[in-house]
Amino acid sequence: MQIEKIRFAIMASLVSCALIAIAMPVELVLNTDSIFIDPAKERIREEGLADNYQGQLILKISHDNDDVSVTSNFSLVKELIQLEAELLDGTNPDTSWEYSSTVIVKLETPFAAWEEAFNSRNKSFENSTKWSEVLDSNNTGGWCGNQSTAEENSAFQTTMLLLPKDSNYGIACPSFPGADERLPPDANEILWMVWLDSSDPDDRTTNWNTLDLWASKVSENTEFQVDAVGVNMLFQKSKGIAENDLNSVLIPSLFILIVVMYLIIRDIKVCAVTLSSVGLIIAAEIGIMSIANIPLSIIDAIAFPIILAVAVDGAFWYCKSSRSREEVRSVLLLAMVTTLAAVSLSLFSPIKAQSSLALIMIIGVFLDWLVTRFVLEEFYMSRRNNSEIKPLEIPTESNAKMKWGWPLSLTFLAVITLISPTGVEVLDIHQFLAEDDPALEEFEDLQEQYLIASSAISWIIIDVEGDSHDDYVKVVNIQKQLGQHPSIISFETGLYETPLVMGIQFGFENQQNATIDSVSLSDAKTPVMDDHRLQRNGKTTGYIIAVFIDGSNANAALRLQDDVSDLIERYDAEYTIGGELVTGASLAEDFDNTRVFQILAAGICVFLIATFVSKSPVRAMRIAIGTVAIGSAVDGFASLIG
Known part of the structure; x- marks a missing residue:
């Protein structure tokens, strides 16, 4: 009777959490915030006066006629200033911002900076009808000279940042070859910097794709070509690719998995129940993360196949092993606690992606064990007695070949570890997109310009x-x-x-x-x-x-x-x-210096936990050695393949 109450409590809790996941779905994210925690950025978020701590997004703007300058042609400048105003005030439906989930926190354009620079000299850029009304020969040195005002210096910096490197900067800095303080900046394209934020103050996930939608709308309705570019938009693209891949391979993968499980276990009911339990566990885990307001990233999805594998392992031991119920319980408990021990150290990692992935794995593996042990055990044991199932007899006598298996395996793993190169790469967008992706080539062109x-x-x-x-x-x-x-x-x-x-x-x-x-x-x-x-x-x-x-x-x-x-x-x-590069490079260096210690520490934790559970130091030592060997080899193999 007691086990029935436990079983009911477990199922009720899982179903409740799964329903919460349906009612409060968690959107998968992929950006630098999901990879590591930037201490400076967090402090700016908490104490900053200006609400623009979010990663900036970039719009590239050019005329439909590529040969037309969008800065020296004053009529086009006026049109772009009007476009800027319509983006913010929404007066024109053809160019307004109409995405309620996202708000524009800050917009930085060359024109706003130029207006302030001219105002500092008592000139009105906004009320002028041509460049000659604000340009004169008295402004010696332009905006980059020693006599420039603070507003002019800011306009100079903005111009250098938002115009191509090969532009004629004109009044922005006459010191450049070909530039003159009597001439306006001359460029066929410019950049705008846009800061977006979620309209929901409790939701820290911002849908950057809305900027791409607005750019497409403006390109269609005006004479300008507007594109959302930059590294953050590449993260948005890689997120979309990952989600599409996940959706496109989910059904085929599920079918293949059912076939493989059936070939091994030879029981369609066991396969169906096991897969259903994993689906419920993953849904419940998403619900738990939603309740705790913990965002999930695309990287966290790596844990889901591992959670599935643990569930299949439990089904295999109960259904195909010739061991007794108590022996299977002991094996699965030992596997669960040693897995949690090895993974738990990553919870304290300064790398957010690593700690988040560890949390997902720990919750999933524990729920797997809980469901297998208290909910599905009787079902699995009943299927073992099915005449269609023949328990797999595990050999108990060693032979000469099997004696060499353990040392040869350790030697192979050690060789991989020894030949692997040292060092780690700073995690950036190149790890999330294919090398031949056209978006990366466009980004490299943008970096050159x-x-x-x-x-x-x-x-x-x-x-x-x-x-x-x-x-x-x-x-x-x-x-x-x-x-x-x-x-x-x-x-x-x-x-x-x-x-x-x-x-x-x-x-x-x-x-x-x-x-x-x-x-x-x-x-x-x-x-x-x-x-x-x-x-x-x-x-x-x-x-x-x-x-x-x-x-x-x-x-x-x-x-x-x-x-x-x-x-x-x-x-x-x-x-x-x-800063993203400083923090990422620092964490990569720290991880490289401590990864050997982390693997050894995981081995020690596994040894202590396995000794406590199994009461056999020899058995625990073998498990710990295997943990360290496999961990080192996986780390080395990752270094080999880059």
């Missing part, structure tokens, strides 16, 4: 007090020294070298009343952030400096991290360093 596409932003957060003049001077000094670091990209014109460092405005160091708060209130905006301050309960707690580094150079990111740490520690300040 645009500085912002070939660079990566690193966030350096310094703990400060907003009303302290000393902290303002400290941030200014750190920011100036950062500009001298070789890893940071600089604009070099021959006359000027401007590092891509964005943060606090200089020039107020000798004013005792100048603080981070006072300077930020007068001029806080940069192309990447509306306000660089962090605040908690209305009090400034930190300041963000954004620097651009080569997006393909992980070693440069690691050097920057080490050198910045040394620099800020000399000022006796607390700090946080982040």
Whole structure:
């Protein structure tokens, strides 16, 4: 009677969680947030004044006539400014944003920056009818000169980021060959930076595909060609490919699995019940994650076949083994606890994808064992007695050939481990798309044409007090020294070298009343952030400096991290360093340095747990050695195939 209550409680709980999964479906995500936790990004999310911490998306805009400049032709500039306004205010249904699930948090275009630059010289770009009304020969040095205003310097940076590298920058920086302060920037295409967020404040998953839908609509309804591009859109594409592959192979895979299971177990009822139980377990697990508000990524789906394999293993032992019920229970319990012991260490991994995958596996494997042991055991044992099923007799006497199996297997696994190369790759979009995918070629072309596409932003957060003049001077000094670091990209014109460092405005160091708060209130905006301050309960707690580094150079990111740490520690300040490349490269290096220890630690955990459960140190040692050998070989094989 007691077992019936347990069985009912288990099934009721699983069905309830599965129903929650249906009522509150979890959308699979794939972006850098699902791969690792960026400490700087998390702090910006919690304390940032500007609501634009999300990864930026990029729109590439050109005219239907590829030979037409979209910046020097003033009438086209006006049309694009109107398009920008219609995107935000929704006055034109042909170009408005009509996706209720997603909102535009921030939009950065060259035109908005140019408007502010001209306004700083008491000129109105918005009310002009031609370029000559705002351009004159008195603006010596353009926007990149020593006499430029803060708004002009920001416009210069924005122009360099959002126009192709081979453009004529005109007034933005006359120091470049062919440029002149009396001429407008000249480019056949430009970029817009867009920050999106979910309209649901409780949902941290943003549907980036809405930007692609808007771009297609505008391309169809206007004379401009608009494309959603950049690495985040590639993540969106890879997510779609993974979902399509999952849907397209699900039914064939299920059919193949049923056939394979039937060939081994030879009982269609056992196959059907086992697969149904796995489906219920996976649905219940998704429901549990939904209740806990834990997002699932495409990477987490790797755990589902493993969960299925564990269930099939349990069915095999009960139905085909000649061992007694108690022996099978002992075997499956030992398999479950040793698997959980080996996987559990990954829960504490700083790599979010690794810890999330471990959590999915632990819950799934435990539920597999729970259902097999308390719900399906009687059914499996009854099928063993079926005359159609002949228990598989496991040999108990060793022979000469079998004695060599264990050492030969260990030797083979050891060879794979020894010949594998060292080092790990930084996880990026190239691991999620095929090498010959046209989207990767287009992305590489984008990186060659645009500085912002070939660079990566690193966030350096310094703990400060907003009303302290000393902290303002400290941030200014750190920011100036950062500009001298070789890893940071600089604009070099021959006359000027401007590092891509964005943060606090200089020039107020000798004013005792100048603080981070006072300077930020007068001029806080940069192309990447509306306000660089962090605040908690209305009090400034930190300041963000954004620097651009080569997006393909992980070693440069690691050097920057080490050198910045040394620099800020000399000022006796607390700090946080982040950014996708810096964080990813740092985690990859840490994982490479500790992966051998992780495998050995997993072996030790397995040995201790197996000893406790089996009461046999010898048996536990064999299991632990096998765990370490297989773990090392899998790690080595992964390194061999890249």
